[in-house]
Amino acid sequence: MVTLKCPICGGNVEVEDNALPGEIIEHECGAQLEVFNDNGRLSLRLAETVGEDWGE
Amino acid sequence: MIIGLTYDIIRWEEKSIIEEANKLGHKITPIFTKDFYFSSDEYQLATMDVVLQRNTSHARAFSTSTILEGLEYKVINDARTLVNCENKLVTMSLLSKHKIPIPKTAVAFSKEKALEVAGKIGYPTIIKPVEGSWGRMVAKADNDDYLRSYMEYQDYTTLPLRNIYFIQEFVKKPDRDIRIFVIGDEVPVGIYRTNTKNWRTNTALGAVAEPLKIDEELQDLAIKVKDIIGGFFLGIDVFEDPERGYLVDEVNGVPEFKNTVRVNKFNVSEYLIKKVEEWIRK
Numbered sequence: 001m002v003t004l005k006c007p008i009c010g011g012n013v014e015v016e017d018n019a020l021p022g023e024i025i026e027h028e029c030g031a032q033l034e035v036f037n038d039n040g041r042l043s044l045r046l047a048e049t050v051g052e053d054w055g056e
Numbered sequence: 057m058i059i060g061l062t063y064d065i066i067r068w069e070e071k072s073i074i075e076e077a078n079k080l081g082h083k084i085t086p087i088f089t090k091d092f093y094f095s096s097d098e099y100q101l102a103t104m105d106v107v108l109q110r111n112t113s114h115a116r117a118f119s120t121s122t123i124l125e126g127l128e129y130k131v132i133n134d135a136r137t138l139v140n141c142e143n144k145l146v147t148m149s150l151l152s153k154h155k156i157p158i159p160k161t162a163v164a165f166s167k168e169k170a171l172e173v174a175g176k177i178g179y180p181t182i183i184k185p186v187e188g189s190w191g192r193m194v195a196k197a198d199n200d201d202y203l204r205s206y207m208e209y210q211d212y213t214t215l216p217l218r219n220i221y222f223i224q225e226f227v228k229k230p231d232r233d234i235r236i237f238v239i240g241d242e243v244p245v246g247i248y249r250t251n252t253k254n255w256r257t258n259t260a261l262g263a264v265a266e267p268l269k270i271d272e273e274l275q276d277l278a279i280k281v282k283d284i285i286g287g288f289f290l291g292i293d294v295f296e297d298p299e300r301g302y303l304v305d306e307v308n309g310v311p312e313f314k315n316t317v318r319v320n321k322f323n324v325s326e327y328l329i330k331k332v333e334e335w336i337r338k
Contacts, residue, residue, distance in 0.1 A: 020066055020074075020086055020088070021086075021088040021090070021091055022063055022064060022065050022066045022088045022090070023066045024065060024066070034065075036088075036090065036091075037088070037091055051112075051113050052188075052192075052213075052214065052215060053113050053114040053115050053142075053187065053189065054112045054113050054114075054189060054190070055112060055189035055190040055192075055260065055312075056189055056190065056291060056308040056310060056311055056312055
């Protein structure tokens with residue numbers, strides 16, 4: 001596991017070492033976060049809200 | 057086999073595909089769309105035998121399929137198939153042209169003509185976005201007043217095709233519809249989607265999935281639809297009309313299958329990867 005910072009509340013977020021960019025994580029602060037590749041290391045940002053053209 | 061997976065969110069389905077590909081000894085190359093760019097001046101991407109299109113966003117799916125096909129990759133599903141699926145006007149035009157049974161459907165470009173044709177189809181009618189998903193903004197209009205209001209709501213959305221009014225008859229189906237999957241040239245699995253509280257039977261809106269026994273008629277219908285729409289991996293939605301039998305309502309080019317796997321105990325990802333491998337080796 002790797003410990004990352006929640007960009008919203010600043011709290012710790014445990015993420016699997018092998019997490020892929022695009023994985024969505026619900027943090028205890030209520031934020032929905034997206035894993036992304038920040039210049040070679042995993043990081044978190046606020047996930048996109050559901051788009052008008054999403055889904056089947 | 058090296059399998060590219062283009063995606064914008066990792067859902068249950070994408071995790072399942074990755075896991076099953078690994079179990080079968082294939083290498084997965086994940087392509088996270090937001091980390092991806094295309095430039096005509098410089099472009100290099102890893103060697104891949106095939107790319108599976110799994111973007112949730114229709115725009116991203118269409119764009120990445122187009123780009124990857126332009127780079128000579130085999131993409132499932134290809135951009136043409138995605139357009140044929142995601143734009144309901146295109147889907148219904150193609151199916152209608154080939155005499156596939158569909159709900160009575162009309163397209164109008166003004167409110168006046170939409171009201172006129174809805175009157176001919178007979179209320180209640182359904183109005184839905186030409187490009188939409190998960191049942192959003194699909195509404196049942198009981199009369200002219202309702203339809204007029206729904207069209208006005210549609211006008212004030214940001215939908216790209218908001219001034220095109222897509223009208224369909226309200227099919228008196230049981231409290232369920234059918235979702236069947238075409239994988240390669242097979243129709244291996246499907247579900248009923250039952251909702252006793254909402255006439256919209258999308259699982260995204262709370263419909264309950266139940267196993268489906270696929271009869272020969274349904275199987276033949278699915279293959280005909282696949283031959284018309286194109287593609288390799290499709291989710292086809294079918295209504296059961298009490299008088300006319302099966303009516304094809306929609307075709308999905310990036311289908312979700314979590315509930316299908318759960319209730320049928322059928323491994324869609326494994327089946328898909330094996331069929332893709334057969335296709336690649338041909």
